[in-house]
Amino acid sequence: MELTLPVSFEEATHGAGKRVQLPSGKQVEVKIAAGTLEGHRMRLKGQGEPSPLGGPPGDAFVTISYAPHEKFKREDFDLRYEADVPLPDAVLGAKVRVPTLTGAVDLNIPAWTSGGRTFRLRGKGLPKASGGHGDLLVSANLVLPADHDPELEALMRKMRAVAEEK
Template sequence: MRDPYDVLGISKTADEAEIKRAYRKLAKKLHPDANASDPKAQDRFAELNTAHEILSDKEKRGQYDRGEIDAEGKPRAPEFTGFGGGGPRRGPGGFSGFDGDTIFESFSFGPEGARRTSRGGGGGFEDIGDIFGFGRQRRSAGGGFAPQPGADMEITLPVSFEEATQGASKRVGLPNGKQIDIKIGPGTREGHRMRLKGQGEPSPMGGPAGDAYVTISYATHPLFERDGDDLRQAIDVPLADAVLGAKVRVPTLTGAVELAIPAWTSGGRTFRLRGKGLPNAAGGHGDLLARVNVVLPAEKSAELEELMRKLKGEAA
């Protein structure tokens, strides 16, 4: 992955306001919905979100600037000249770490990052490729190097606006036929990417499986139109309520709310419901913009028609 500063197009001295402005500008330009015909749009948008997650967090930005984490936010392993006291961690039976036979049952992720719940044994192999710089080869407890792991795979997981806002559990089918459960944390944003270790393609040489990467994508909503982190919708208001004023029920991602429509509200007037939109980068939510659509009575009314003729005549 590219340098996060290059991804956002900013200098290393940029302040928080510059980072925020650069992200918002690029998010509108690179969003998959605005580049539906580009097969690489999702990857670029995911890269943008990863870069923003690192640079908008003071602690992560400091770790990156010091070389403690890489451009994907993963820890960089320290350099070793030999196994001595600074070598790989050892357990009672040899090198400890990831067991290629561990069964991963469920995964969860949200704004705070990814977590996993597993069942199975420890021991076996430890991934030392990052330390010695030769890829993802593994050193076994018996000495020597195990075969290269299988290929990684990329998966896009569509979620509804409600699921991203309130959290949900989703079952995902992998290309290898395995079904896994993923818990979506409340406030998960589009473009969030997580790693499922060992859930990729099997190794053709008998080594460990590759990894699967899951990227969150927002599904199209039947009621709401997305505008960045804000949502827009049209609400029907009867003519009498628009003239006299009333309270109308407005659906939101967390349940319907009442909106007070003042008397003499014209069609097209927009009301802002703060915090009722999609999760945003600041840890809050965007707004819901409700646009009034004045509707006539279902049945024709002679009295109403006569009143309209009178008003039209007075206006003339």
């Protein structure tokens, strides 16, 4: 008998106990260890289908599946996140608050950061069963002001003219 158990990134990070309902209606507790990988298969001895010949029940197998996360994308033990960086902060530099699985941290955005630049926060990804953690890879997503800004537009026109003269 094969079952799939969805777990959140947080449950995979910290470990968790999850209840699994078997087709018989019986519920069993399954321990998800911190660092359990997606696709990991657990055997529940004697929890499968009853034997058609009256013998003991077979085994049930539970496969771990990561539920999608609203903020992060997973690449093995690394996580990816897109941080919105307002244009002035990208040009002048700033600190941007970035969520992690264990709480938000400040990320230093250097002056003249281009859109798409990726920053690595070491050890802020998913835990590895063998020890340590993956990384959180943060991409800068440049954001223009929501409202039309005539001063910004005039400045951009000047910058374009200077670039075209070179």
